[in-house]
Amino acid sequence: MQTEKVVDHIVNWLKDYATSANIKGFTIGISGGIDSAVTSTLCAKTGLDLLCLEMPIHQAENQVTRASSHIEWLQANFSKVSRQMVNLTPVFDSLVKAIPTVAHEADRFMALANTRARLRMTSLYYFAALEGYLVAGTGNKVEDFGVGFYTKYGDGGVDLSPIADLYKSEVYEIAKYLGINTEIQQAEPTDGLWGDDRTDEDQIGASYPELEWAMKMNDQGKSSTDFKNREKEVFEIFKRFNYANQHKMIPIPICKIPSTLI
Numbered sequence: 001m002q003t004e005k006v007v008d009h010i011v012n013w014l015k016d017y018a019t020s021a022n023i024k025g026f027t028i029g030i031s032g033g034i035d036s037a038v039t040s041t042l043c044a045k046t047g048l049d050l051l052c053l054e055m056p057i058h059q060a061e062n063q064v065t066r067a068s069s070h071i072e073w074l075q076a077n078f079s080k081v082s083r084q085m086v087n088l089t090p091v092f093d094s095l096v097k098a099i100p101t102v103a104h105e106a107d108r109f110m111a112l113a114n115t116r117a118r119l120r121m122t123s124l125y126y127f128a129a130l131e132g133y134l135v136a137g138t139g140n141k142v143e144d145f146g147v148g149f150y151t152k153y154g155d156g157g158v159d160l161s162p163i164a165d166l167y168k169s170e171v172y173e174i175a176k177y178l179g180i181n182t183e184i185q186q187a188e189p190t191d192g193l194w195g196d197d198r199t200d201e202d203q204i205g206a207s208y209p210e211l212e213w214a215m216k217m218n219d220q221g222k223s224s225t226d227f228k229n230r231e232k233e234v235f236e237i238f239k240r241f242n243y244a245n246q247h248k249m250i251p252i253p254i255c256k257i258p259s260t261l262i
Contacts, residue, residue, distance in 0.1 A: 148245025
């Protein structure tokens, strides 16, 4: 990958899109992870306004620290970066108390994890509306179009996606080029929705390099019968997530009314 040229291309794309839409800047949630760090830096490089939101919900301390350090780095290197802390923990806890419990706790935990992401999306759009900004998404190619590893109308609810055509490995390459905090570059990827230390790999069962490989094999028309052992296992994991999460990747189904009924 021609990293410098890719960075310039994304920055110019962001700036052109915002200028054409008569928008003065971006807002983004900073999680302490690699994707939000890279995306926020690309937004900052446009020279337009950038509002960074910290939105902890029972967040691990190391995630909060990494997010704060990254924003400080942005503000030290770019002139139009501002920050806003929105502690969503009390909001989340109040919602949990207000809704009824269910028989299957596992289902409830998953629903509440996704609720965290949707609370953050709501907060991002609140501030975007106040300031006249666009909400910048942080999803990469594997997450958005491979395994669908994001929350529908949560972190998937954005105005534009600057890094959604980049594999995770390419995001890391750009992070290194941009000089992103080493601690962020070395941190295990996590969605931070569970209030514990589980990683993306813990949840999916495969690493991002493995998923990138599987996505490329799938694009080549391969099937699980073409592989053995770990490769077969990884490919089947990819196919299972890809199939289950198609509802996130395709347009919302619309019930078309026959012309004879109108």
